[in-house]
Amino acid sequence: MDLAIFDLDNTLLAGDSDYLWGQFLGENGYVDAEAHQKEHDRYYQDYLEGNLDINVFLEFQFRPLAENDMKTILSWREHFLDEKIRPVMLPKAIDLIEDHRNMGHKLMIITATNSFITIPIAELFNIDDLIASEPEMNNSEFTGKLSGTPSYAEGKVTRYEQWLQENNFEVSTSWFYSDSHNDIPLLNMVTHPIAVDPDDALKAEAKKRDWPIMSLR
Secondary structure, rough: OOEEEOOOOOEEEEEOHHHHHHHHHHHHHOHEEEEEEEEHHHHHHHHHHOOOHHHHHHHHHHHHHHOOOOOHHHHHHHHHHHHHHHHEEEHHHHHHHHHHHHHHOOOEEEEEEEHHHHHHHHHOOOOOOEEEEEEEEEOOOOEEEEEEEOOOOHHHHHHHHHHHHHHHOOOOOOEEEEEOOHHHHHHHHEEEEEEEEOOOOHHHHHHHHHHOOOOOO
């Protein structure tokens, strides 16, 4: 079966959902805005440079989930989607997704961002299959720790291969759309790697490899 895979942040969205979540929490006084922003900015710079310790970053991201009850954070998330996510959903991204859907392709989002944030975003794009970093849960509450392999860089390949095996899914032709050089390991695995509004490192790699470069902005 044909499979179209999409990165989420800065690919389908004109922004980073992790970053926007932190902004939302700070703007509403749910975390110390200045301290949270400063720490997140440091991690985001590491991400851009390809030096991010994803496990440490995710535990930072999971902290507000663990420190508040599920009813509270679900309410936060609903407002977050309206205030921060819907405005950055790219119309051209929606058109691209629908083009693949109309061709009968299976659709998937693979993102390093945690599933608490991204499950409802995938639903907004009407995509059922999502691979995301998974926060650990105990008694229906978040513990603040990571569960399993984070879907980041080479981890996206690991999680993708696990998904194929678990779903007994045989890929005939595949596409992967991404903006980030961190996704080169998975881009190497698909039939059609496509750089979308790429960062400088991915743009250079795409030009070297003759991968298509496109914009959804």
